[in-house]
Amino acid sequence: MDIDRLLSQIRTEIQPQIGRGRVADYIPALAEVAPDQFGMAIALATGECHGVGDWLKPFSLQSISKIFSLALALAENEESIWTRVGREPSGNAFNSLVQLEYENGIPRNPFINAGALVVTDHLSGVVDCAADAVLQLLRIESGNPDIGYDLQVAESETAHADRTLALAHFLASYGNLRGDVPTVVDEYVRQCAIAISCRDLALAGLFLARHGLRRDGSRMLSPSQTKRINAVMLTCGTYDAAGEFAYRVGLPGKSGVGGGILATVPGRCSIAVWGPGLDNRGNSVAGVAALDRFTTLTGWSVF
Ligand code: GLN
Secondary structure, X not given: OOHHHHHHHHHHHOHHHOOOOEOOOOOHHHHHOOOOOOEXXXXXXXXXXXXXXXXXXXXXXHHHHHHHHHHHHXXXXXXXXXXXXXXXXXXXOOOXXXXXXXXXXXXXXXXXXXXXXXXXXXXHOOOOOHHHHHHHHHHHHHOOOOOEEOHHHHHHHHHOOHHHHHHHHHHHHOOOOOOOHHHHHHHHHHHHOEEEOHHHHHHHOHXXXXXXXXXXXXXXXXXXXXXXXXXXXXXXXXXXXHHHHHHHOOXXXXXXXXXXXXXXXXXXXXXXXXXXXXXXXXXXXXXXXXXXXXXXXXXXXXX
């Protein structure tokens, strides 16, 4: 398959979607990002990487960081995380508070904000700093030591973190937060504020397509753990649009409000797309369209 040709065909076909949707504005720094940008990268299981458009331009990782913190928590501390967070789709917005009370402070899954706060807290129990551990993993797996935090985005989110703080306090009231609220929220906000390009993200996510093997061939996760992360991405990675995403794309995928999506084709490749315009569930309009075209044109879906 000629991947470069495929990528430029996808880019041409989805052109009308580029710039559509709304950039996230509840984090003011993200509202300044120009919506008419688009990048896509495909990293093959061999480590070869191809891209199109703005694939080398860093964007805000946001919720895609939740995959990496979950992977690290599983790698460091095996399955104990599952006593603190569930694995069911929430059917609610990513920042929703409502289910926490019904579920006694156990978030429905690790990819909604409440669940990600618990994972960050869990990871903080085994590494010095959860956000730095995520950053380090991204740098090593992508081979790019220059990936860093966008401190302007972090400060902007911190200044508007009432909802995240509320979630953290609520979790703490059920005894499901070990660290103190400001520290856990700070680490969570910083891991979300990592700036990364499609190229580096596709490479960093390759362990999900390589059944848990890292770039250097060492094992980070067992094939079974990796399969499970991909399963949770499929069912919960795009929040209350997970059904629609599975229907249109048919791959495990994780979105973020920076407009990125990371998707896995197990055994074959990892795909990162970026388009800042979001639909009303917080998923990139151009990104979903590009992944939809990708699986349709290649037949590379899990179904
Ligand atoms: N940092 C963002 C938040 O907590 C991440 C949300 C997202 O990307 N869906 O709201």
